Amino acid sequence: MKISNPSSSVRAAALNPFVVMVVVTVMYIVKAMCKITMGTKINSPMVAGDGWHNVADIVEALAVIAVIFVARLPSSKDYPFGRKNIEFFTKLLIGAGLALMSVRFAVSSLVGLLSLSPGVDQAVRAVLPLPAHEPLIMSAGTFPWIVGITASSVLLSLVVSRYQIFVGKQSGHASLVADGEETASDGRIELVVLLGVLGEYLFHAAWIEYPLGLVVAFLIGRTGVELFLDGWRVLLQHSIGSDHEEAVRALCLRTAGVVEVSRLKTFRVGPTAVCMITVVSRHNNGACSYIKYGITHAVKAYLLENDFKGCEIEIEIKQPDAEFHRVAFALLKDRPGAVIAPTLSAATHLVICDVEHGNVVRATEEPQPEDPVAMLREKRVRSLYVLKTDATEAGKLKNRGITIIAAPSYVPAVMGLAVPERR
Amino acid sequence: MMKPSVSVFFSCTPGGERALAFASDLARLLSSDTVTVCVPGNKAVHPQVARLVDVNPDMAQSARVGGTVVKMPGFAVDNVAIRTFYDSGHTLEFPPQTIVVDARLAALRADLNVLVPLDERGLQSRGRGPLLVPFGDGTSGVRAGRLAVALAAALGHKVVFYHSTWKNPAVSSTSPEDHMIEKAAETRRTLEGLAAAAGVEFETLIETAADVVEGTILCAMRSGANLIVMARGLKTIIGSYVDKALEHSPVPLLIAADERSVA
Numbered sequence: 001m002k003i004s005n006p007s008s009s010v011r012a013a014a015l016n017p018f019v020v021m022v023v024v025t026v027m028y029i030v031k032a033m034c035k036i037t038m039g040t041k042i043n044s045p046m047v048a049g050d051g052w053h054n055v056a057d058i059v060e061a062l063a064v065i066a067v068i069f070v071a072r073l074p075s076s077k078d079y080p081f082g083r084k085n086i087e088f089f090t091k092l093l094i095g096a097g098l099a100l101m102s103v104r105f106a107v108s109s110l111v112g113l114l115s116l117s118p119g120v121d122q123a124v125r126a127v128l129p130l131p132a133h134e135p136l137i138m139s140a141g142t143f144p145w146i147v148g149i150t151a152s153s154v155l156l157s158l159v160v161s162r163y164q165i166f167v168g169k170q171s172g173h174a175s176l177v178a179d180g181e182e183t184a185s186d187g188r189i190e191l192v193v194l195l196g197v198l199g200e201y202l203f204h205a206a207w208i209e210y211p212l213g214l215v216v217a218f219l220i221g222r223t224g225v226e227l228f229l230d231g232w233r234v235l236l237q238h239s240i241g242s243d244h245e246e247a248v249r250a251l252c253l254r255t256a257g258v259v260e261v262s263r264l265k266t267f268r269v270g271p272t273a274v275c276m277i278t279v280v281s282r283h284n285n286g287a288c289s290y291i292k293y294g295i296t297h298a299v300k301a302y303l304l305e306n307d308f309k310g311c312e313i314e315i316e317i318k319q320p321d322a323e324f325h326r327v328a329f330a331l332l333k334d335r336p337g338a339v340i341a342p343t344l345s346a347a348t349h350l351v352i353c354d355v356e357h358g359n360v361v362r363a364t365e366e367p368q369p370e371d372p373v374a375m376l377r378e379k380r381v382r383s384l385y386v387l388k389t390d391a392t393e394a395g396k397l398k399n400r401g402i403t404i405i406a407a408p409s410y411v412p413a414v415m416g417l418a419v420p421e422r423r
Numbered sequence: 424m425m426k427p428s429v430s431v432f433f434s435c436t437p438g439g440e441r442a443l444a445f446a447s448d449l450a451r452l453l454s455s456d457t458v459t460v461c462v463p464g465n466k467a468v469h470p471q472v473a474r475l476v477d478v479n480p481d482m483a484q485s486a487r488v489g490g491t492v493v494k495m496p497g498f499a500v501d502n503v504a505i506r507t508f509y510d511s512g513h514t515l516e517f518p519p520q521t522i523v524v525d526a527r528l529a530a531l532r533a534d535l536n537v538l539v540p541l542d543e544r545g546l547q548s549r550g551r552g553p554l555l556v557p558f559g560d561g562t563s564g565v566r567a568g569r570l571a572v573a574l575a576a577a578l579g580h581k582v583v584f585y586h587s588t589w590k591n592p593a594v595s596s597t598s599p600e601d602h603m604i605e606k607a608a609e610t611r612r613t614l615e616g617l618a619a620a621a622g623v624e625f626e627t628l629i630e631t632a633a634d635v636v637e638g639t640i641l642c643a644m645r646s647g648a649n650l651i652v653m654a655r656g657l658k659t660i661i662g663s664y665v666d667k668a669l670e671h672s673p674v675p676l677l678i679a680a681d682e683r684s685v686a
Binding site for chain 2: 253257283293358413
């Protein structure tokens with residue numbers, strides 16, 4: 001609902017969920033009083049029955065007020081995420097109610113259609129236990145009352161439902177949105193009734209109400225199922241959806257320092273999205289806090305732009321697998337300045353290196369032993385670096401599970417074997 | 424305004440591979456088809472090594488390194504110019520507009536534009552973001568700004584100028600800009616003038632962050648910056664912002680040379 005140039009206090013009041021629900025309750029009281037009084041006076045069970053339906057809506061509106069009150073209570077030690085999920089019970093119930101209402105409305109529309117063809121009606125009733133058809137009883141005297149009451153009811157329902165849905169989305173109250181959808185559904189049903197009344201009066205074609213009723217029943221049923229499923233998913237902590245999860249994953253990978261997203265779990269608590277993320281990063285602790293900040297900033301902005309009213313983001317950063325293994329370098333050290341030896345047999349020394357994350361983290365140097373292959377095997381070396389692979393040597397090493405690799409450079413430091421000089 | 428060229432030191436390590444990938448990506452973005460790869464040589468090479476390769480050992484090594492580099496995953500340019508050096512790489516000379524991609528040189532060479540890729544494999548490997556230039560009241564911000572604007576002009580990137588100011592207790596305004604000292608405001612005008620003159624899109628953010636480096640990195644993470652461009656303060660003897668940023672930033676850093684300009 002668009003409110004033109006209100007003062008800030010009036011605007012704040014108009015956007016207050018309790019004010020909205022008071023407006024809704026007043027609307028239903030007025031509707032119920034008018035419909036029951038006039039329905040009884042003009043002897044119209046249709047109008048009076050709709051009035052009693054509005055009495056039930058008053059009770060529902062009061063229940064929504066209570067639910068909003070509970071949902072707005074602040075989070076506590078016992079309720080760390082607050083009590084917002086209570087709104088999704090309401091959503092679940094209203095969704096189920098709408099789905100049932102759509103079935104009832106579809107059946108009464110079908111019964112109306114069948115009444116147009118008595119032969120078919122009789123055949124179907126022989127198989128299915130259908131309710132009795134209640135034809136529209138209207139006289140010239142009752143027509144203006146029925147049109148007046150139904151038209152104003154349609155208008156009120158449609159305007160107030162828009163207001164409820166708008167404020168519900170703004171304030172993040174799912175029960176307000178669900179109640180708004182229910183009000184809108186009431187309005188649609190009333191509109192169909194109005195079209196039937198007008199069709200009968202103007203064209204003697206009351207049947208027009210029935211096919212329209214089927215369409216409206218479908219729309220109401222769809223809304224009901226959506227509300228029910230939405231409530232169901234939140235209450236059972238369904239994920240926030242694969243599309244949102246993919247977007248969150250992509251945002252994590254866009255953050256500098258993130259190697260991969262190893263775990264992503266999401267669920268909703270009321271209108272709040274909860275994301276539990278584990279990312280892999282090679283950075284140290286100093287950078288990790290900034291990586292967390294970057295992810296939180298990007299994911300929060302995304303979620304708040306996409307229907308969520310809040311978010312809780314838990315991020316864990318872990319190091320990639322160290323892939324611990326051993327390699328060896330064949331070195332020539334018989335002159336100043338060690339170089340990588342052309343072949344294993346030409347080496348004067350072997351350097352056995354512990355490798356973590358692809359980097360040499362520890363190295364021990366041994367003079368070339370009598371049986372270097374046995375020593376490499378004993379030290380569990382996976383690969384041996386030489387300058388040029390010799391087919392015979394490579395074969396021998398391969399038989400012992402060791403790969404021989406040709407180093408592109410003869411300078412040990414270039415190969416990651418930077419030995420600090422000692423005095 | 425000269426376009427920067429790219430050099431990198433060869434190292435057969437994970438960090439070395441990332442530096443090669445980053446350097447080649449940067450060269451490709453600068454529309455250069457060549458990256459200069461620096462490899463150490465040894466004039467007094469061991470006779471056995473010489474016998475093995477039959478030709479000049481350094482030429483053989485260049486061929487082998489060149490062959491290895493172009494096959495590395497993520498290497499993005501067709502040509503590699505191998506430059507063999509015999510003394511320490513710490514004294515190697517480069518043309519003034521060169522950006523040297525290397526992690527270790529940042530602490531050793533103040534006379535070079537050194538890009539530290541950290542854990543990133545390319546400037547835009549995580550999408551396109553701005554270049555972030557923190558500035559204060561000294562000349563380092565302008566030096567960094569010159570380099571950043573030259574690079575942004577060549578790459579078509581946006582530049583974010585960032586300043587963190589301390590609150591002036593005598594000023595009641597809540598706007599951080601009103602707390603800047605005149606020298607910093609002057610630096611801001613110079614930087615914005617440089618960007619405007621080069622036709623580079625820019626934005627200036629002023630904050631009252633408690634810690635300059637923390638504020639800079641947080642701003643880089645918020646804005647999805649591809650690169651933080653900084654310069655060492657010539658008067659700083661302890662507590663260099665550059666060193667602190669190198670220690671903590673996940674975003675790659677480009678440290679502008681002390682004495683030279685690429686503009």
